[in-house]
Every structure is written in structure tokens, then in C-alpha cells.
Amino acid sequence: MTRKAAIIGGGVIGGGWAARFLLNGWDVAIFDPDPEAPRKIDEVLANAKASLPALSDVPMPPIGRLVFAKTVKDAVQDADYIQESVSEQLALKHRVYADIQANAPDAPLGSSTSGFKPSQLQEGAVNPATIFVAHPFNPVYLLPLAEVVPSPASNPALIERAKDILRDIGMFPLHVRKEIDAHIADRFLEAVWREALWLVKDGIATTEEIDEAIRMGFGLRWGQMGLFETYRIAGGEAGMKHFLEQFGPCLTWPWTKLMDVPEFNDELVDLIAGQSDAQSGHHSIRELERIRDSSLVGFMRALKDRDWGAGRVLNAHDAGRRKAALSGTDAAAAPLTLAHLQVLPGWIDYNGHMTESRYLFAGSETSDAFLRLIGAGMDYVAAGHSYYTAETHIMHLGEAKLGDRLTGSLQVLSADEKRLHVFIRIEKDGAPVATLEQMLLHVDMNAGRACPAAPEVLAHLFKIRDSHAALPRPPATGRHVGQRKG
Ligand SMILES: NC(=O)C1=CN([C@@H]2O[C@H](COP(=O)(O)OP(=O)(O)OC[C@H]3O[C@@H](n4cnc5c(N)ncnc54)[C@H](O)[C@@H]3O)[C@@H](O)[C@H]2O)C=CC1
Numbered sequence: 001m002t003r004k005a006a007i008i009g010g011g012v013i014g015g016g017w018a019a020r021f022l023l024n025g026w027d028v029a030i031f032d033p034d035p036e037a038p039r040k041i042d043e044v045l046a047n048a049k050a051s052l053p054a055l056s057d058v059p060m061p062p063i064g065r066l067v068f069a070k071t072v073k074d075a076v077q078d079a080d081y082i083q084e085s086v087s088e089q090l091a092l093k094h095r096v097y098a099d100i101q102a103n104a105p106d107a108p109l110g111s112s113t114s115g116f117k118p119s120q121l122q123e124g125a126v127n128p129a130t131i132f133v134a135h136p137f138n139p140v141y142l143l144p145l146a147e148v149v150p151s152p153a154s155n156p157a158l159i160e161r162a163k164d165i166l167r168d169i170g171m172f173p174l175h176v177r178k179e180i181d182a183h184i185a186d187r188f189l190e191a192v193w194r195e196a197l198w199l200v201k202d203g204i205a206t207t208e209e210i211d212e213a214i215r216m217g218f219g220l221r222w223g224q225m226g227l228f229e230t231y232r233i234a235g236g237e238a239g240m241k242h243f244l245e246q247f248g249p250c251l252t253w254p255w256t257k258l259m260d261v262p263e264f265n266d267e268l269v270d271l272i273a274g275q276s277d278a279q280s281g282h283h284s285i286r287e288l289e290r291i292r293d294s295s296l297v298g299f300m301r302a303l304k305d306r307d308w309g310a311g312r313v314l315n316a317h318d319a320g321r322r323k324a325a326l327s328g329t330d331a332a333a334a335p336l337t338l339a340h341l342q343v344l345p346g347w348i349d350y351n352g353h354m355t356e357s358r359y360l361f362a363g364s365e366t367s368d369a370f371l372r373l374i375g376a377g378m379d380y381v382a383a384g385h386s387y388y389t390a391e392t393h394i395m396h397l398g399e400a401k402l403g404d405r406l407t408g409s410l411q412v413l414s415a416d417e418k419r420l421h422v423f424i425r426i427e428k429d430g431a432p433v434a435t436l437e438q439m440l441l442h443v444d445m446n447a448g449r450a451c452p453a454a455p456e457v458l459a460h461l462f463k464i465r466d467s468h469a470a471l472p473r474p475p476a477t478g479r480h481v482g483q484r485k486g
């Protein structure tokens with residue numbers, strides 16, 4: 001059953017929420033009085049479509065339906081979840097809540113606010129118990145964190161429901177137990193931001209030098225281990241205690257200006273904006289977003305391989321989807337779209353096209369994703385069983401060039417206890433790039449011979465095989481090299 005999210009305020013953050021809900025199969029209604037909002041949201045959605053699926057190893061649900069509502073009332077009607085993302089002004093947020101709750105008083109109402117406390121948001125509301133903070137991070141469609149902050153007036157059961165909804169769209173709801181201005185994460189960001197403003201104002205560093213100081217060093221550490229775990233390691237064998245003994249005294253030294261904020265005047269704004277233009281002005285914002293997104297995808301995929309940090313959230317989300325895909329019959333009633341790839345510089349040959357070995361690679365990524373789907377992933381291999389590819393027939397049907405996004409879908413042609421015969425389509429924007437017909441054999445890796453797959457793997461496999469039996473057999477099935485078509 002499709003569920004509906006209402007997004008009130010469709011700017012940078014509202015657009016990100018809309019994209020995340022839509023790509024996770026939710027219908028979305030947006031209300032934003034800005035006539036430019038639909039254009040901006042379309043652009044955010046295009047970036048999200050080009051990056052979020054690359055983090056998933058299981059089929060994404062069909063994209064939800066997007067509607068631009070003319071009124072708040074139209075947007076929130078029948079909504080299972082409402083996310084407010086209007087500008088950071090308390091009076092505006094209060095006005096918007098009055099309008100929302102006049103029409104949908106009982107739905108969970110999360111606010112993207114970066115700094116207001118939930119008790120401030122709830123002031124004067126018809127139903128304060130449904131209002132809470134769900135503070136995301138930009139880009140909302142990629143980064144999993146949402147700080148969920150209730151107040152003592154919030155309804156605990158509704159907060160748990162909201163956290164489940166956030167998990168359903170692949171997020172990591174961090175429950176902030178005590179409300180505080182700017183929650184948890186923004187307090188760090190503010191500290192770093194204020195320090196940086198001083199460094200620029202005092203002529204110690206430029207905007208570019210500060211960015212290098214972050215991204216070449218501790219920024220990489222923070223992304224995978226946070227602060228305390230990182231410093232524990234920095235204490236050497238003696239751990240955190242030694243770290244504290246060594247660096248504790250620095251707390252009284254002039255290592256920060258934290259409480260002392262420079263005057264935010266035109267001079268400081270011009271200084272920072274000018275340096276930032278010189279540093280990055282040759283890229284459009286959309287270009288920078290794409291660079292950021294593809295870096296985040298690469299970084300998060302590395303974390304996913306290690307089942308660590310944000311990568312663990314992605315794996316848990318995949319596991320939930322895999323279960324849903326196997327329990328529903330609909331998911332298996334069509335070729336399964338299982339792989340999302342982008343043609344990288346190292347894949348290009350002397351003809352300027354994707355080199356031929358990468359066509360096989362794209363097929364392998366698709367069949368590997370299928371094996372994970374039916375429960376024959378890395379844990380299964382570690383226990384001594386696997387599928388080996390016995391034969392592949394590749395047809396090269398179209399060109400793929402640098403940066404092209406490819407999808408791999410798989411149809412089961414036949415399967416028994418030991419054999420698995422599949423047909424894989426590699427496509428670019430819906431047009432064929434290659435097909436691969438493969439025969440795989442299930443093997444006992446220790447004995448080095450074919451054997452029946454485990455019953456739970458076969459149960460999943462046969463369910464999909466039986467459903468795929470209704471699909472037309474691809475005309476290229478059984479072709480050999482040089483054979484005439486038709
Ligand atoms: N930009 C960021 O990095 C982050 C912002 N946030 C929070 O998200 C919220 C939105 O911020 P942004 O998206 O950055 O701002 P934005 O300025 O990009 O978007 C705000 C949108 O609200 C719309 N709006 C204004 N009045 C409205 C009304 N009465 N009804 C519906 N829409 C209305 C505006 O037309 C605009 O499109 C703020 O509370 C902010 O603190 C949270 C995380 C990160």
C-alpha cells in the first residue's frame with residue numbers, strides 16, 4: 001500500500017525530503033508558495049535519482065507520485081507523515097502549524113528546524129503532542145541522520161511511529177533525549193563554523209585553506225568514526241585515558257575562541273563570500289552538488305562494504321527491502337532491477353567507450369546482487385557454498401560512455417537444485433547496452449563439486465523462477481556467436 005508524505009516548504013531541505021520519500025516509494029504532496037519551487041525540486045530530484053539508487057543492492061520500490069498542492073490543506077489531506085521545512089523563523093513555523101493542524105491535527109508533524117526546541121515549536125499549537133523535531137542533513141536524500149527531538153509534551157507512541165517511518169525511508173533516527181537549542185550535531189557545526197569565521201577574519205587562513213584542513217584530514221576520520229572513538233585511538237595503546245592526560249591541559253590554553261564571535265558585518269560577509277567565489281565560483285551549485293553526491297556515494301559504499309557507520313544503516317535498509325521483495329509476489333513478477341552503475345574513467349578503452357570487460361563486470365554485479373537477494377551472499381560463501389558461473393554469452397548492443405549511468409536487470413529463465421539459468425539486461429536510460437545469458441552452478445566449495453543449494457536459498461529462488469515463468473522469453477536466449485537474428 002502506497003503511503004503519503006506531505007512536505008510543507010520545498011526549498012533545499014524540503015526538496016531533499018521529497019526526493020527521499022519518493023525514491024523510497026512514498027507518494028509526496030508539496031506545498032510551497034514560491035512559483036520557482038517545482039523547477040528547483042525537479043533539479044534536486046534529478047540529482048537524487050542519479051545518486052541514491054547507487055547505494056542500494058536490492059531493487060528500489062517504484063518511485064512514488066509527486067503532486068504540487070495549491071494549499072496546505074490539499075497537501076496534508078490523508079498524509080501519513082508531515083515534514084515542515086519552511087525558513088528558520090519561529091513565527092512563520094507557528095503560522096504554518098496552525099494551518100496544518102486545522103486540517104490534519106493527528107498526523108506526525110516533524111520539523112526540519114536546525115535550532116528551535118520542540119517546546120518552542122509547540123507553543124500555541126492545537127495539538128502540541130504531534131509536533132517534534134526531525135532535523136536532517138543536506139543532502140537529505142543521501143545522508144541518513146535525522147535528529148528526532150521530542151519535548152515532554154510529545155506523544156511517545158507517535159515519536160516511535162515517526163522513527164519507524166524514518167527508518168522505512170533509509171534514515172537513522174537519533175533520538176535526542178533532552179531538548180536543547182540546535183540539538184546535538186548543529187552545536188558541533190556551529191562551533192567549527194564560528195572558529196572558521198575568526199580564522200578568516202583574522203587573516204590566519206582563507207576559506208580554501210580551511211576546507212583543505214578539514215577534507216584532507218580530520219573530516220575523513222569523522223565520517224567513519226566520529227569524535228570519541230577517533231580520540232580513543234589517538235591515545236595509543238593506553239587509549240582515551242592517555243589521550244585525556246596528554247591533551248587535557250590544552251583546554252585551558254588559547255586553542256579556541258568559541259565564545260567570542262566576530263561581528264557579522266558586511267566587511268566579514270564580503271571577505272568570506274569573495275574568497276569562496278575565488279575558490280569555487282567556476283563550478284555551478286548543481287555541479288558542486290553532483291561532485292558532492294558522487295563522492296558521498298563512493299565513501300558510503302566503502303563504509304557499506306565494511307558494514308560500518310553510515311554503511312551499516314544502508315545494509316540494514318537493504319536487508320529490510322530484501323525481505324519485503326521476497327515476501328511480496330509483485331516484486332518478482334518482472335525482471336528484477338538489481339544493479340546501478342556509473343561508467344568510471346578507468347573503464348574507458350582506446351575507442352573512448354566502456355571497455356568490453358566492463359560489460360561482463362556489469363553483468364556480474366547484477367547476478368551477484370541476485371545471489372544476495374536469494375540469500376547466497378557473503379555469509380553463505382563464508383559457510384562454504386556458492387554459485388560459480390559456468391558459461392556466459394554477451395551481446396554488445398550499445399555504447400556506454402564516461403559518466404553514463406547503467407542499470408542491470410535479471411530474469412530467471414530456469415532453475416533447479418543445482419543450476420541457475422539467467423538473462424541479464426544492461427541498459428542506459430531504458431535503451432539496451434548489452435545482454436548476458438548466464439548459466440551458474442551451485443557448488444560445495446570445500447568438496448570442489450556441484451551440489452544442491454540450501455533449502456532456504458532454493459525457496460527464494462523457486463518463488464522468483466515460478467513468477468518469471470510468465471514472462472516472455474527474451475528472443476536472444478540461446479543465441480550463439482554469428483547466428484542470424486529472427
Ligand atoms: N539548508 C540547510 O543546510 C539545512 C536547513 N535545515 C532547516 O530546514 C528548514 C528549511 O531550510 P532550507 O530548505 O535551507 O530553506 P530554503 O530557503 O531553501 O527553503 C525554505 C522554503 O520555504 C518556503 N516557504 C516560505 N514560507 C512558506 C509557507 N508559508 N508555506 C510553505 N512554504 C513556505 C520558501 O518558499 C522556500 O522555498 C529550516 O528550518 C532550516 O533550519 C535543516 C538542515 C540543513
Ligand SMILES: C[N+](C)(C)CC(=O)CC(=O)[O-]
Pocket residue numbers: 113114136137138186189
Ligand atoms: C547550517 N545549518 C545550521 C543549517 C546546518 C544544518 O542544520 C545541518 C546541515 O545539513 O549541515
